[in-house]
Amino acid sequence: MSAPLLDARGVAKDFGGVKALKDVSLSIAPGEIYGLIGPNGAGKTTFFNCLTGLYAPDGGGFTFAGAPLKASAPHQAARRGIARTFQNIRLFAHMTARENVMVGRHVRTRAGVIGAILRDPRTRAEEAAIARRADELLHYVGIADRAHDLAKHLSYGDQRRLEIARALATEPRLLCLDEPAAGMNATERAALRTLIAGIRADGVTVLLIEHDVKLVMGLCDRVAVLDYGQLVVEDVPAVVQRDPRVIEAYLGAAPDEAGQGGAGEGGHA
Amino acid sequence: MAAAPASAAGRAPVSAPIPARVWVAYAGLALLLALLPWLVGGVLGLGNAWLRTLNFAVLYVMLALGLNIVVGFAGLLDLGYIAFYAVGAYMYALLASPHFGLHLPAWAILPAGAALAGLFGVILGAPTLRLRGDYLAIVTLGFGEIVRIFLNNLNAPVNITNGPQGVSGIDPLAFFGVSLAKPVVVAGITLLPLAATYYVFLLLALGVVFVTLRLENSRIGRAWVAIREDEVAAKACGIDTRNIKLLAFAMGASFGGVAGGLFAGFQAFVSPESFSLMESVMVLCMVVLGGMGHIPGVILGAVLLSLLPEAFRYAAVPVQKYLFGHVVVDPESLRMLLFGLALILVMLYRPAGLWPSPLRKRELKRSGP
Known part of the structure; x- marks a missing residue:
């Protein structure tokens, strides 16, 4: 394997007494689609939040594209090329779809107060480029016709797409999607799958949290399974699917093995 | 002050052609x-x-318009905004009055006042970066009071502000050697001091309108609104929320500083009394009543709330005498009573303000019953 794009080493995070992440180490190669699955409460989103700088990990850390990532500095993570979407959609509700994507360009543009006031040729050119790129991205994710609607008026599936467009606007090398298919119907899921495959084909590495096992297994090159904050297994989908520890994490241990019985977590696939 | 049809296109790119009726x-x-x-x-x-x-x-x-940048754009509730007005006013008062015997020209003091107010904005902003909503409101309220109390008490041991008596005999505003205290002759027309002052104020106000309009439709303006809408998502988009928030505080404060300097030169007298909490609340009401975040609305709110109470003051006594033969309610109490009533009515029937931005209005219509 070539040098990894992202290398997580011994990442740990506690919330009071709860160990949300225990010594999680994994690495993602450039250009792959990497799935992160696990039952509810396994620590997947916590891992995302540590990676994107919203939380400072209590132990371990990340190396991204060969250099360490600074903990708890979300805007710097975005600058380095890590973009994300949120499990509970977090759009700028009272901005239009286009403006949402334009905000995503913030980190790759420079105009300041003086430029905004004087509107000099460079600022005007930058503004035009921002708008153009926003329109391209809206078209790319397939919601160009909703460009001038407020984000909050988009359908659920379109909001998820808009979040992806906004994340792509930051020119990420690693795109982290937190349950992008949640709440989507079968048609929308199929379209989402095509979209994610397309994003990868364009050279962006994708880290995917998803409950939809079919989507994950069909799309991902490798899959890691988290359970109770620990990395259970990391391998290609076909192997992960048959791993007894994964089956146990999702469905609970068979009663004769578990002894106490009912040790399983209420996760579902 | 932008006309209504223009604001509908305000968020579209600059190139949209402007129809003739807008020009008219x-x-x-x-x-x-x-x-x-x-x-x-x-x-x-x-x-x-x-x-x-x-x-x-x-x-x-x-x-x-200055407060609108902080509250309307960036969504940071500031109840101590008048402190920046005070900073600008005292800057002018101390540098152009017999108090210290300094008589610096207005063109030097006004920008310096804006800069100092901006610095105070950053000083207020820095410790409150992690606060939102109610908590931020309390801290900013405290900040406003601290500034006023300082002005009230900085007359001992060294007399800086002259305490509660305030600073009087402030030099009138003068630009390019033309004093606004005497009639000004422009192209054969004689302008009385109040009219000349009006034109200077109007010119500067138009400058402020221009700057806020430009900022609204810019990378910085979008970042402010993004922070207002969802701070976590804004961070994830790569916005350095600390710097962008401080910028909002500084920009808003500097407008307050300019207005304060003009106020001191116009009144020729400043005292801490002019910068009470009630003034901060009043400016906030202008922003909220007019239409938070919408520049024409904020202008409308400011004009209405500064003119109507005055009109009312003149009307209250004659109207009551005519109706009842004598004055039933003292005009000042009646004024506050009706002001409260007006606030309640606006919040009930026009929750987004008297003149909200077209987008907000559309949204209220859709999500309404």
């Missing part, structure tokens, strides 16, 4: 603004008191 509306508005001192003083025969009120209305437009 702009021209009409410009003519009205230019002739306003004659209308008020001559045609309506309202006299100098109303010209003064008009000048204050223009100052309040500047204040409201």
Whole structure:
């Protein structure tokens, strides 16, 4: 394997007494689609939040594209090329779809107060480029016709797409999607799958949290399974699917093995 | 002050052609603004008191637009905004009055006042970066009071602000050697001091309008709104929320600083009394009533809330005498009573303000019952 794009080493995070992440180490190669699955409460989103700088990990850390990532500095993570979407959609509700994507360009543009006031040729050119790129991205994710609607008026599936467009606007090398298919119907899921495959084909590495096992297994090159904050297994989908520890994490241990019985977590696939 | 049809296209790219009727509306508005001192003083025969009120209305437009950057754009509730007005006013008062014997020119003091107010904005902003909503409101309220109390007490051991007596005998505003305290002759027309002051204030207010309009439709303006809408998502988009918030505080405060300097030069007297909490609340009301985050709305709010109470003050006594034969309620109490009523009515029937941005209005319509 070539040098990894992202290398997580011994990442740990506690919330009071709860160990949300225990010594999680994994690495993602450039250009792959990497799935992160696990039952509810396994620590997947916590891992995302540590990676994107919203939380400072209590132990371990990340190396991204060969250099360490600074903990708890979300805007710097975005600058380095890590973009994300949120499990509970977090759009700028009272901005239009286009403006949402334009905000995503913030980190790759420079105009300041003086430029905004004087509107000099460079600022005007930058503004035009921002708008153009926003329109391209809206078209790319397939919601160009909703460009001038407020984000909050988009359908659920379109909001998820808009979040992806906004994340792509930051020119990420690693795109982290937190349950992008949640709440989507079968048609929308199929379209989402095509979209994610397309994003990868364009050279962006994708880290995917998803409950939809079919989507994950069909799309991902490798899959890691988290359970109770620990990395259970990391391998290609076909192997992960048959791993007894994964089956146990999702469905609970068979009663004769578990002894106490009912040790399983209420996760579902 | 932007005309209504223009604001509908305000968020679209700059290149959209402007229809003729918008130009006509702009021209009409410009003519009205230019002739306003004659209308008020001559045609309506309202006299100098109303010209003064008009000048204050223009100052309040500047204040409201400054606060709108902090509250309307960036969504940071600031209840101590008047402190920046005070900083600008005292800057002018101390540098151009017999108090210290300094008489610096206005063109030097006003930008310096804006810069100092901006610095105070950063000083207020820095410790409150992690606060939102109610908590931020409490801290900013405290900040406003701290500034006022300092001004009240900085007369001992070293007399800096002259305490509660305030600073008097402040130099009148003068630009390029032309003092606004004496009649000004421009192209054969003699402008009385109040009218000349009006034009200077109007010019600066138009400058503030221009700057806020430009900022609104810019990378910085979008970042402010993004922070207002969802701070976590804004961070994830790569916005350095600390710097962008401090910038909002500094920009808003500097407008307040300019308005404060003009106020000191216009009044020739400043005292801590002018910078009470009630003033902060009043400016906030202008922003909220007019239409938070929508520049024409904020201007409307500032004009209405500075003119209506004055109109009311003049009308209250004669109207009561006519109706009841004597004064039933003292005008000042009645004024506050009706002000409260107006606030409640607006919040009930126009929750987004009197003139909300077209997008907000559309949204309220859709999500309404």
